Structure formats: structure tokens, C-alpha cells
Amino acid sequence: GAVVSQHPSWVICKSGTSVKIECRSLDFQATTMFWYRQFPKQSLMLMATSNEGSKATYEQGVEKDKFLINHASLTLSTLTVTSAHPEDSSFYICSARLRDTDSNQPQHFGDGTRLSIL
Amino acid sequence: DAKTTQPTSMDCAEGRAANLPCNHSTISGNEYVYWYRQIHSQGPQYIIHGLKNNETNEMASLIITEDRKSSTLILPHATLRDTAVYYCIVRAANDYKLSFGAGTTVTVRA
Numbered sequence: 564g565a566v567v568s569q570h571p572s573w574v575i576c577k578s579g580t581s582v583k584i585e586c587r588s589l590d591f592q593a594t595t596m597f598w599y600r601q602f603p604k605q606s607l608m609l610m611a612t613s614n615e616g617s618k619a620t621y622e623q624g625v626e627k628d629k630f631l632i633n634h635a636s637l638t639l640s641t642l643t644v645t646s647a648h649p650e651d652s653s654f655y656i657c658s659a660r661l662r663d664t665d666s667n668q669p670q671h672f673g674d675g676t677r678l679s680i681l
Numbered sequence: 682d683a684k685t686t687q688p689t690s691m692d693c694a695e696g697r698a699a700n701l702p703c704n705h706s707t708i709s710g711n712e713y714v715y716w717y718r719q720i721h722s723q724g725p726q727y728i729i730h731g732l733k734n735n736e737t738n739e740m741a742s743l744i745i746t747e748d749r750k751s752s753t754l755i756l757p758h759a760t761l762r763d764t765a766v767y768y769c770i771v772r773a774a775n776d777y778k779l780s781f782g783a784g785t786t787v788t789v790r791a
Contacts, residue, residue: 569724595777606768607725607781656724658779666774667713667732672724 566590567659569673577681578649584642584676586657592637593659597670598630601654613640637662647680654678684708684771690786693763699756701785703769706750712773714745716754718765719784725768728754759789 566589574582586596595614599607611621611632619632629651631643640659644651654677658670686704693699705714713732717725729736729743731752736743742755756763768784 567724597778599781606783607719607779609778609780612778654722658724660777666777667730669715669727669730670777670779671727672717675722675724677722 565661565671567593567657567671567673569657569676571676572674573677573679575679575681576647579646581643581645582647582678584644584655584657584678586640586642586659586673588638588659588671591659592662593640594637594662595660596634596640597658597660598632598640598642599656599658601656601675607656610642644678647678649680652678652680684780685769685782687767687769687782687785689783690788693756693759693787693789695761695789695791696758699759699763699787699789701754701756701767701769701787702751703754704751705769705771708749708771709773711775712771714743714749714752715770715772715779716741716743717768717770717779717781718763718787719768720762720765725781728767761789761791763787764789 568587570585598610601607610625611619613619613632613634615634621627634640656675658672715730716728719725731743745752766784
């Protein structure tokens with residue numbers, strides 16, 4: 564159980580285009596989803612926290628107009644990288660927290676989306 | 682601020698137990714210890730977590746010292762597929778954010 568799916572797994576696109584990444588909880592409802600970014604040979608960095616039905620909370624230094632997050636349902640959150648540039652190339656990973664569970668329960672992660680901007 | 686300290690890398694022999702240490706000397710009373718691992722080019726995988734008692738599941742055992750200032754993740758019989766970066770993370774129950782450090786790169790060798 565507790566499977567999180569991301570789509571697409573990888574994407575290559577031209578500079579200036581916008582890219583949408585989906586994060587779905589397949590067998591559970593997720594009150595909260597998280598978006599991380601990981602550059603090569605670095606650790607994961609939290610970008611934003613996405614709560615169903617409300618605006619996302621962004622970490623310091625992350626541009627909310629650049630990285631649009633929508634969490635329209637309890638099983639789906641999307642991250643849109645707007646007007647992507649080569650410096651946005653990275654590994655984007657989402658995670659989800661089960662709804663109505665003990666607060667110490669772990670997050671479950673998707674397999675990530677590798678984004679390459681040419 | 683880094684809440685945990687882990688060795689940069691470790692080599693383990695296939696079939697032997699792998700003991701991964703983590704120091705969290707500033708841990709608070711309401712903070713849990715979580716272990717995740719990340720195999721190359723994949724998302725992190727949850728392994729185990731605990732507050733103060735030792736924990737065991739199908740993947741690993743977690744040994745937390747009595748003063749809770751350090752812990753050890755034990756992979757009982759390491760396989761080549763256990764090669765990954767292992768992250769030890771401290772998190773309060775009501776703070777859902779995970780802060781990933783550099784982790785320990787574990788290489789299991791045949």
C-alpha cells in the first residue's frame with residue numbers, strides 16, 4: 564500500500580516552455596503533498612507543501628510564480644514549471660502524507676521526474 | 682541547521698549485517714527518528730522510524746540509544762540491491778516537513 568505515482572518519469576523540452584508534473588496517491592487519500600527538487604550529487608531540497616483545497620506554502624527562495632502548485636483533490640497534486648530555463652533542469656520528486664493518520668506516520672515518495680530543459 | 686550527522690560513506694559485504702550510525706545529539710523529546718534510502722535515480726523509500734523504543738520491520742531494525750542522542754539502522758543481511766544513499770532524519774510529530782542531509786552512501790560489495 565501507500566503508492567505514490569509521478570508522471571511523467573522524464574521530460575525534455577525547449578527553453579521557455581511550461582511543464583506540468585503530476586503526483587498521484589494511488590491507494591490512499593493524501594491531505595498533504597510535498598514537492599522536492601534534487602540537483603546532481605546533492606540532497607533533496609523541499610520546495611513547497613501542498614494542501615488539498617488551499618494555497619501551497621513555499622520554502623524560502625522558491626518562486627511561487629515560477630513553480631505553480633495545484634492540489635485540487637485528495638489524490639492529485641500538480642507542479643507546473645512555467646517558462647522553464649536550463650537552470651530549472653533537475654530531478655523533481657513528490658511525496659504524500661496519508662489523510663487522517665497519526666502525525667508520526669511517514670511520507671511516501673514518488674519515483675521522481677527528471678526534467679531537462681534545452 | 683543539520684539535526685543529524687552520518688558518515689559520508691560505508692562499504693558492506695553482501696550477506697553480512699550493515700550497521701548504519703546516526704548522531705542526533707540535539708533531538709527533542711517529541712522528535713522521531715526516520716530512515717529513508719534513495720537508490721540511484723529513484724525517489725526515497727521509507728525504511729523505518731521510531732521515537733525511543735527499538736523497532737523492527739521486514740526491511741530493517743532501528744536501535745535508539747537510551748538517551749536518544751544516536752541511533753543505528755541495521756540491515757540484517759545486506760544484498761547488492763541495498764546499495765543506496767541512506768538518510769537519517771529527525772522530525773517532530775506535528776511538523777511534517779522532512780529535512781534531508783547528505784546521508785550515507787552505502788555500497789554493498791559481493
